[in-house]
Amino acid sequence: MSPSWKAFLAYLYTQEISFASLKSNGIPRTATKDVCSPKSMYRLAVKADLESLKEMAFKNIRSQLTPSNIVTEVFSKFAYQHPDILDMEVRCLIEKFTDPLVYPQWERKMEEVARGDCPHGALVVNRVMRLTLLERASLDENLQPSAC
Structure with a gap:
């Protein structure tokens, strides 16, 4: 199972999520089990129609620009x-x-x-x-x- 799906399922239970750095930041991503791409999570949130998760991913993306x-x-x-x-x-x-x-x-x-x-x-x-x-x-x- 991908890190995004694991984080998504964890979010459904806990309402908490940790986002990785955007690739464009040039910071190598370390394999952390609870971290996911904010872009991947935004896509999942859109598909699942979860406005709060979509907003969290949106804010995280914005904060990394x-x-x-x-x-x-x-x-x-x-x-x-x-x-x-x-x-x-x-x-x-x-x-x-x-x-x-x-x-x-x-x-x-x-x-x-x-x-x-x-x-x-x-x-x-x-x-x-x-x-x-x-x-x-x-x-x-x-x-x-x-x-x-």
């Missing part, structure tokens, strides 16, 4: 498959964008997107643009008259 891994995570297949995760990660990316570690990764990822090596890259770029440009324009429009 750093300037070093945010670009990797926001462009991941997992984020693409889970709109709530994608939206949260896009907002986190925008918050961390000025960190010196983020922009060089963003540039490399944009090159991959342009080459077609990241099939769902357009979705991420569109969400970033919507949050940074459209919502900002909306705020500016409400605050001051347009010079155009």
Whole structure:
């Protein structure tokens, strides 16, 4: 039985769970019997319709996002498959964008997107643009008259 299933069953009995570090953090995972991937648990929680477990996994994923891994995570297949995760990660990316570690990764990822090596890259770029440009324009429009 996988660590995620074991942790899931334990959670059903105890309402407690321990999450492993995201692979993108670069921290080697040690074989601990009670630790599971927060992404795997999020998937299980969605399938089992367990909102509290889904929220715990969501919060854990969010807590592990750093300037070093945010670009990797926001462009991941997992984020693409889970709109709530994608939206949260896009907002986190925008918050961390000025960190010196983020922009060089963003540039490399944009090159991959342009080459077609990241099939769902357009979705991420569109969400970033919507949050940074459209919502900002909306705020500016409400605050001051347009010079155009």
